[in-house]
Amino acid sequence: MRTTPPELLVGTPGRYAREVFHNRHPTLIERVGAAHPYAAAQRAALGALLDESLTGVIGRLPDDAPDLADWDAWDRGHFGRPWADAPFLWAESYFYRRILDAVDYFRPGPWQGVDPFRPMKDAELVDPDLDRDFAWVADLPAEPTDAGLATVVQAAVFGNRVDLSFRMQEPLDPTAPDELLVDRTAFLADALAEPGPVCIVADNGGREIMADLVLAGWLLDTGLADRVTLHVKPAPYYVSDAVASDVDAARARLGRAADPRIAVRTHAFWCAPLDFHDLPADLGADLRGHRVVVVKGDLNYRRLVGDRDWDPATPFADAAADLGVPVVALRTCKSEVVVGLDRATVERMDAAEPRWRVSGRHGLVQAR
Numbered sequence: 002m003r004t005t006p007p008e009l010l011v012g013t014p015g016r017y018a019r020e021v022f023h024n025r026h027p028t029l030i031e032r033v034g035a036a037h038p039y040a041a042a043q044r045a046a047l048g049a050l051l052d053e054s055l056t057g058v059i060g061r062l063p064d065d066a067p068d069l070a071d072w073d074a075w076d077r078g079h080f081g082r083p084w085a086d087a088p089f090l091w092a093e094s095y096f097y098r099r100i101l102d103a104v105d106y107f108r109p110g111p112w113q114g115v116d117p118f119r120p121m122k123d124a125e126l127v128d129p130d131l132d133r134d135f136a137w138v139a140d141l142p143a144e145p146t147d148a149g150l151a152t153v154v155q156a157a158v159f160g161n162r163v164d165l166s167f168r169m170q171e172p173l174d175p176t177a178p179d180e181l182l183v184d185r186t187a188f189l190a191d192a193l194a195e196p197g198p199v200c201i202v203a204d205n206g207g208r209e210i211m212a213d214l215v216l217a218g219w220l221l222d223t224g225l226a227d228r229v230t231l232h233v234k235p236a237p238y239y240v241s242d243a244v245a246s247d248v249d250a251a252r253a254r255l256g257r258a259a260d261p262r263i264a265v266r267t268h269a270f271w272c273a274p275l276d277f278h279d280l281p282a283d284l285g286a287d288l289r290g291h292r293v294v295v296v297k298g299d300l301n302y303r304r305l306v307g308d309r310d311w312d313p314a315t316p317f318a319d320a321a322a323d324l325g326v327p328v329v330a331l332r333t334c335k336s337e338v339v340v341g342l343d344r345a346t347v348e349r350m351d352a353a354e355p356r357w358r359v360s361g362r363h364g365l366v367q368a369r
């Protein structure tokens with residue numbers, strides 16, 4: 002019987018979680034403040050949140066928070082305890098929720114519903130390089146070939162390469178080669194041997210959701226899928242995570258009409274600080290209504306396997322939550338968590354590139 006390793010914690014010296022809190026979050030808070038004409042009280046709240054998260058104890062949401070009951074249920078005893086002692090996944094998720102509180106996202110008034118990350122997300126979609134980056138779409142085969150599937154899957158993997166929260170810290174080297182460390186694309190082909198409904202648990206907007214829409218459209222057009230459900234976040238999260246309006250914006254940027262075969266859904270759980278082992282029953286039933294579930298991105302990967310100090314040679318199926326439906330994870334490695342690698346690959350990567358687990362250069366197509 003395999004023992005489950007401990008959760009990664011925010012404050013462990015020398016570990017990635019601490020870097021995210023101490024190096025990335027100050028930049029993030031500064032950029033959010035600079036992007037909007039917020040009132041003094043909102044700026045003060047952003048600054049206070051940053052200070053609290055670096056040295057203080059975890060404060061509760063205010064009494065008027067509409068999701069207070071959710072967070073009381075998700076608390077797990079962390080409120081009132083030092084941020085440094087909290088699990089990385091829990092604390093990072095709550096940090097993003099507290100940003101929304103600081104900028105009055107849920108409070109009646111002029112800032113209600115204003116996405117604090119919107120200017121950063123919009124800037125990505127006006128990048129003229131996007132046309133060149135997606136030129137390959139015109140050459141996709143009309144038939145469901147292995148090569149076509151590999152192309153759309155890899156675009157969906159590497160569309161995840163550089164999200165906006167990640168860009169706060171890791172410099173993007175456009176000349177760096179991308180590499181798939183594990184490639185179970187054939188598992189997806191097998192799962193879709195009979196056409197069926199496909200669920201994509203989306204991650205970022207911008208380039209990534211554009212690639213996800215291309216993947217969805219190609220699966221539908223080639224008859225591999227008969228409908229696609231895109232699950233997006235219910236509120237702004239992790240800077241660039243897609244909410245429903247980001248799907249619309251990406252569709253428009255691709256020059257595509259709305260496709261009635263693609264449904265957009267959400268669930269409060271997608272912004273919860275918990276992993277897929279805690280999936281609520283209604284969401285689990287929704288996912289099981291599909292032939293296969295495609296789980297996108299680094300954060301969803303951490304949630305799928307558990308944000309723990311895994312031995313990278315742990316079999317993927319031992320770590321990944323059993324959702325009762327075939328699951329394919331498409332992710333570039335942008336945090337320390339990784340499983341399902343063979344020892345030789347781990348040794349090769351450790352020797353070649355000290356930051357390979359977090360550099361965003363290496364991709365995974367894993368399945369169970």
Ligand SMILES: O=P(O)(O)OC[C@H]1O[C@](O)(CO)[C@@H](O)[C@@H]1O
Pocket residue numbers: 021093161164166167204205239297298299300301303335336
């Ligand atoms: O957008 P993605 O692929 O989920 O990546 C976001 C990742 O960036 C981080 O915020 C910092 O690495 C991680 O915590 C998170 O897993």
